[in-house]
Amino acid sequence: MSTVKEAVEVAVPVRTAYNQWTQFAEFPNFMEGVEEVTQIDDTHNHWTTKISGVRREFDTEIVDQLADERIAWRTVGGDTNQRGMVHFQSLDEVHTRVELVMDVESSGPAEKAADMLGMLDRRVKGDMRRFKEFIESRGDESGSWRGRVTPG
DSSP states (O other), X not given: OEEEEEEEEEXXXXXXXXXXXXXXXXXXXXXXXXXXXXXXXXXXXXXXXXXXXXXXXXXXXXXXXXXXXXXXXXXXXXSOEEEEEEEEEEEETTEEEEEEEEEEEOOSHHHHHHHHTTHHHHHHHHHHHXXXXXXXXXXXXXXXXXXXXXXX
């Protein structure tokens, strides 16, 4: 399993950055290879991705979520095995640090080779850079979910 970490500073308040991240259907706007994310309920999403010509479908479950602080998830079905957490840290009234940490298990020979070449790391860095551009160009969030999910 590979661990990928990336952080960006965005020029929006922590509430805005967090709220936008809860809008999973918007992920294809800034995540390379993500074709669609469908929210099933408050804690489950269905993902369709296509990376390097390989299409994957999988489900994720949010296992810990605290508004303006963190969202943690894990896969619960499908072609992918991963878990991760995104942290939000207010730097001041209009700047937020967003840090993503993901553990991903490469599932096939092509994915394992891409992982060894650092492609996952580069993709995540690009996704975080595009999130920064996406939220800063909007100036506000497209929606929000302020609920709480506790581990257990």
